[in-house]
Amino acid sequence: MTSAPSTAPQPAEPLLALEGINTFYGPVQVHFDLSLKVGRGHIVCLLGGNASGKSTTMKIILGLVKPASGSVHFAGQPITGLPTPQIVRRGVGSVPEARRLFGEMSVRENLLMGAFTRKDQRAVAQDLDRVLGLFPKLAERLTQRAGTLSGGEQQMVAMARALMGRPSMICMDEPTMGLSPLWVDRVLDLIATINREGVTVFMVEQNASLALEIAHHAYVLQTGRIVLDGPAATLRTDPRIRDAYLGGQDAG
Amino acid sequence: MSSWIDYTINGIIIGNIYALLAVGLALIFGVSRLINFAHGSVYVVGAYAGFVAVTQLGTPLPLTIVIVVAVGALLGLGIERFGLRPLQGYAHIAPLLATIGLSFVLDQLVQLTFSPDPRALPSELLERRFQVGSGTIGALDILIAAVGIGSAALLYYFLRFTRLGWAIRATAQDRDAAQQMGVDVNAVNRAVFAIASALGAVSGLLVGMYYNYIDPAMSFQATLKGVVAQVVGGVGNVPGAIAGSMLLGIVESYGIALFGTSYRNLFAFILLVLVLVLRPNGLFASRRQTPPEPMTGTFIAPSKPIQISYPVLIGIAVVMALLPLVLPNPYVLQTLTNAWLYGLLGLSLTLIAGTVGLISLGHAALLAIGGYASALLSLDLGMPVGASILLAGVIAAAIGTILVFPSFRLRGHYFSIATLAIGEIVSLVILNWESVTRGPIGVAGIPPLSIFGFELDTDRSIYWFALAVLVILAALQFRLLGSHLGRTLRAMRDDDIAARSYGIGLDRYKALAFSVGSFAAGVSGGITSHLYSYINHETFNSQLSILALTIVILGGMGNVTGAILGSVLLVGLPEVFRVAAEYRVLIYGLVLLLLVRFRPQGLLGTI
Ligand SMILES: Nc1ncnc2c1ncn2[C@@H]1O[C@H](COP(=O)(O)OP(=O)(O)O)[C@@H](O)[C@H]1O
Ligand SMILES: [Mg+2]
Numbered sequence: 001m002t003s004a005p006s007t008a009p010q011p012a013e014p015l016l017a018l019e020g021i022n023t024f025y026g027p028v029q030v031h032f033d034l035s036l037k038v039g040r041g042h043i044v045c046l047l048g049g050n051a052s053g054k055s056t057t058m059k060i061i062l063g064l065v066k067p068a069s070g071s072v073h074f075a076g077q078p079i080t081g082l083p084t085p086q087i088v089r090r091g092v093g094s095v096p097e098a099r100r101l102f103g104e105m106s107v108r109e110n111l112l113m114g115a116f117t118r119k120d121q122r123a124v125a126q127d128l129d130r131v132l133g134l135f136p137k138l139a140e141r142l143t144q145r146a147g148t149l150s151g152g153e154q155q156m157v158a159m160a161r162a163l164m165g166r167p168s169m170i171c172m173d174e175p176t177m178g179l180s181p182l183w184v185d186r187v188l189d190l191i192a193t194i195n196r197e198g199v200t201v202f203m204v205e206q207n208a209s210l211a212l213e214i215a216h217h218a219y220v221l222q223t224g225r226i227v228l229d230g231p232a233a234t235l236r237t238d239p240r241i242r243d244a245y246l247g248g249q250d251a252g
Numbered sequence: 253m254s255s256w257i258d259y260t261i262n263g264i265i266i267g268n269i270y271a272l273l274a275v276g277l278a279l280i281f282g283v284s285r286l287i288n289f290a291h292g293s294v295y296v297v298g299a300y301a302g303f304v305a306v307t308q309l310g311t312p313l314p315l316t317i318v319i320v321v322a323v324g325a326l327l328g329l330g331i332e333r334f335g336l337r338p339l340q341g342y343a344h345i346a347p348l349l350a351t352i353g354l355s356f357v358l359d360q361l362v363q364l365t366f367s368p369d370p371r372a373l374p375s376e377l378l379e380r381r382f383q384v385g386s387g388t389i390g391a392l393d394i395l396i397a398a399v400g401i402g403s404a405a406l407l408y409y410f411l412r413f414t415r416l417g418w419a420i421r422a423t424a425q426d427r428d429a430a431q432q433m434g435v436d437v438n439a440v441n442r443a444v445f446a447i448a449s450a451l452g453a454v455s456g457l458l459v460g461m462y463y464n465y466i467d468p469a470m471s472f473q474a475t476l477k478g479v480v481a482q483v484v485g486g487v488g489n490v491p492g493a494i495a496g497s498m499l500l501g502i503v504e505s506y507g508i509a510l511f512g513t514s515y516r517n518l519f520a521f522i523l524l525v526l527v528l529v530l531r532p533n534g535l536f537a538s539r540r541q542t543p544p545e546p547m548t549g550t551f552i553a554p555s556k557p558i559q560i561s562y563p564v565l566i567g568i569a570v571v572m573a574l575l576p577l578v579l580p581n582p583y584v585l586q587t588l589t590n591a592w593l594y595g596l597l598g599l600s601l602t603l604i605a606g607t608v609g610l611i612s613l614g615h616a617a618l619l620a621i622g623g624y625a626s627a628l629l630s631l632d633l634g635m636p637v638g639a640s641i642l643l644a645g646v647i648a649a650a651i652g653t654i655l656v657f658p659s660f661r662l663r664g665h666y667f668s669i670a671t672l673a674i675g676e677i678v679s680l681v682i683l684n685w686e687s688v689t690r691g692p693i694g695v696a697g698i699p700p701l702s703i704f705g706f707e708l709d710t711d712r713s714i715y716w717f718a719l720a721v722l723v724i725l726a727a728l729q730f731r732l733l734g735s736h737l738g739r740t741l742r743a744m745r746d747d748d749i750a751a752r753s754y755g756i757g758l759d760r761y762k763a764l765a766f767s768v769g770s771f772a773a774g775v776s777g778g779i780t781s782h783l784y785s786y787i788n789h790e791t792f793n794s795q796l797s798i799l800a801l802t803i804v805i806l807g808g809m810g811n812v813t814g815a816i817l818g819s820v821l822l823v824g825l826p827e828v829f830r831v832a833a834e835y836r837v838l839i840y841g842l843v844l845l846l847l848v849r850f851r852p853q854g855l856l857g858t859i
Binding site: 062083084088089094101102103104105113114161165 | 421
């Protein structure tokens with residue numbers, strides 16, 4: 001298992017900042033004045049039980065859902081209300097919930113779709129080699145239809161696909177969901193590796209204890225409100241983490 | 253007698269033409285989950301653009317094709333701009349209705365420009381034929397096959413090896429994920445509409461050359477054929493659309509060989525309904541394939557309906573009943589009588605499409621069943637006219653419900669398409685079942701309206717009769733909406749998953765509501781047949797189905813008063829202002845388009 005990041009960079013300037021976000025699905029409010037920051041170079045987790053609004057947070061960042069009020073800043077620029085493709089072009093990569101691969105396309109095509117916004121074909125080809133170095137398993141699967149891979153392999157493709165866009169930050173929605181324990185470890189290792197190569201990671205997770213092993217900082221979301229946040233090292237031993245979860249589940 | 257080879261070649265050629273349509277529909281469905289009902293209009297515009305180019309400008313064939321492609325692509329961009337883009341985030345059925353409105357507008361504009369009369373689209377290739385075994389093949393056959401195969405090859409290359417092609421495939425598979433890769437899905441939509449419409453327009457040109465015949469009415473049939481081919485091949489599946497088109501072309505060609513031309517469409521629509529009900533993913537879908545995402549069909553914009561109290565409604569009814577005494581103008585009375593009869597149709601559809609949420613696109617078939625039933629019962633069996641009308645309502649309810657029953661499990665668009673096809677089947681059965689319906693000749697000499705032996709021979713008495721029937725059925729429908737049954741039906745519409753989990757047997761409730769609604773439509777058709785004294789298979793055509801839907805949306809879905817108001821406005825006003833018939837259809841299309849976009853809850857609000 002990965003050792004906890006001991007040399008966490010000191011409070012960096014935030015790469016991503018959400019301020020006072022309120023979100024609605026029709027009449028139902030999902031976020032209540034949500035604010036959070038993701039430091040450059042960090043792994044930041046958003047923890048929370050089912051239906052607490054985690055995926056919606058990711059959709060807000062990516063511009064797939066528009067907040068009723070509040071702002072999103074990325075790399076110092078406001079990106080609130082921008083269309084998704086433009087946000088992606090600014091360097092936000094994503095590993096969506098349940099992977100969302102293009103099932104009818106080959107693994108290779110999926111990876112190249114990740115580089116859709118890039119015009120530099122030579123560099124893309126180099127990145128493909130580099131990414132395959134990181135995920136050697138995928139090299140054998142390049143021509144296979146993505147929909148036929150196992151869950152763990154699909155997760156690798158989703159992560160590799162996100163890297164192909166050379167993002168400065170990757171948003172991941174429950175990257176360990178539905179994976180066997182062996183794959184969970186592998187995926188967490190890879191996230192730590194990706195991060196060491198300089199990519200900021202914003203990660204949504206239900207599985208707090210695992211996520212806190214690799215994260216620098218974490219927020220706990222309960223029915224749309226941040227109820228707890230702090231350095232991962234502190235939260236790891238914080239009994240309130242467990243309580244927050246139990247509370248959240250009792251309420252649900 | 254032509255040989256089987258000729259029929260086979262003909263089937264393949266027609267299949268190629270359908271494929272050009274169906275591939276476009278599949279591409280559009282793939283990226284936007286929309287069944288584009290304006291696709292047939294693109295085909296007609298393509299044919300007329302070719303006609304103008306050839307006859308007015310004398311263009312050679314390659315240039316004609318280029319012109320038609322350009323016109324088609326531009327039109328496609330327009331359809332995307334007005335039919336789809338403003339409706340993002342609306343109910344899934346909204347863009348479908350918008351494209352129906354657009355197709356009415358486009359077809360009518362073509363008709364106003366070029367007249368409804370058929371035109372010849374001459375081509376020097378038409379006469380040239382080559383011997384093949386015992387049959388012959390024409391130069392045009394070869395051209396059509398070449399265009400079909402060439403387009404398929406180009407499309408394959410485009411989708412597989414270009415950036416935009418990749419974006420289209422990715423968007424079709426997962427729109428959100430494609431956006432997260434940086435794909436501008438709006439640009440993809442535009443590209444797809446342009447490509448699909450260019451192919452559709454070329455298809456229209458080729459058909460025009462093949463039969464040396466074009467007319468504006470080709471539009472609706474082309475849409476239907478494209479939809480059939482696409483559904484048979486699997487909605488949104490491009491190779492499936494090609495295979496489905498070939499199958500459809502060959503089935504039709506052999507069907508004509510065995511049974512004659514008037515059966516051609518019957519096979520197509522029966523094939524469609526069978527595939528929809530038995531294999532909704534199409535004949536060629538692999539098992540792995542996930543079904544297209546469920547599309548809920550309800551088009552119930554939440555709204556506060558305008559409350560009109562019962563005393564006021566009764567007051568209005570009394571005023572309407574007294575009207576003939578103060579204003580004995582036959583023209584006004586006939587116009588309003590007509591509006592009352594459409595009001596009955598509106599009551600029927602507002603219950604089925606509004607209260608139950610089943611958007612029927614074939615409602616005119618119920619009028620036809622009622623009209624023929626009452627006409628034949630009184631004419632052939634000597635039944636008194638009042639009784640025949642009542643029985644016609646029952647027959648329409650029974651036949652309509654039985655025909656639609658297997659489709660109740662379909663959702664959203666699929667139910668609408670099934671009803672459209674069932675509507676066409678009813679009209680084709682009427683056309684072909686000569687021993688009972690007298691086929692294309694129609695039924696003449698239908699006895700005039702009478703009740704309990706008293707002949708209703710004045711405008712006034714007919715007016716009162718229609719108004720009385722409308723008021724009675726409307727009152728019953730108010731009762732129904734306020735009852736436990738009415739609440740159950742609305743609960744099903746708003747959340748059929750929840751309703752199912754409460755153990756409501758959905759199909760039985762739907763059948764009950766459908767038969768109650770069909771009764772009103774059947775009665776309306778019955779009365780109409782006696783007023784007209786002559787009906788044929790085109791009296792109650794598919795345009796009426798769309799008019800009915802427009803009436804219902806205008807009034808507010810599910811709203812009884814709204815259905816009657818909608819009918820007075822849409823049927824009565826054009827009459828009062830003496831709008832010429834061809835402009836009326838244009839107005840209906842525009843009204844539908846604008847309603848869907850700007851006032852989906854209608855004038856009086858949905859219930
Ligand atoms: N598209 C949607 N429309 C309506 N409600 C939604 C939609 N997506 C999510 N929700 C609701 O919003 C709440 C938060 O959802 P989500 O952000 O997916 O939670 P999580 O990812 O934490 O499980 C849930 O109650 C969910 O049912
Ligand atoms: Mg989630």
